[in-house]
Amino acid sequence: MAKYGRKASQKVEKAMHERKRGTLRSGRSRKRVTSRKQAIAIGLSEARRAGGKVPRKKSSSSRKRSSSRKRSSSRPSSKKR
Numbered sequence: 273m274a275k276y277g278r279k280a281s282q283k284v285e286k287a288m289h290e291r292k293r294g295t296l297r298s299g300r301s302r303k304r305v306t307s308r309k310q311a312i313a314i315g316l317s318e319a320r321r322a323g324g325k326v327p328r329k330k331s332s333s334s335r336k337r338s339s340s341r342k343r344s345s346s347r348p349s350s351k352k353r
Contacts, residue, residue, distance in 0.1 A: 279324025284315030 290296035291311040298305050298314065305311055320326050 274325075275327060277319075277325030279322055280316060280319040280326045283319040283322065283324065284312055287311045287315035287318070 287296055288308075288311050291305055291308070294304060296305040296311055296314065297303065298310065305314065316326050
């Protein structure tokens, strides 16, 4: 069974075209989007709002946990006093 619906495909395609033309803007700041990944995220977000078939976003708490774990392991464990 397909993970994403037709509506999601259309919204992402539209966002990618806007990004290429330089007309795609993001969120509150309304800054121009140049990142491919950000354009896809905007398209999927629009598809969700329009009621398209799109999987749920991962919760921010799970993202924070994984990134903090990575940071702590890369730091040296010796403490200077």
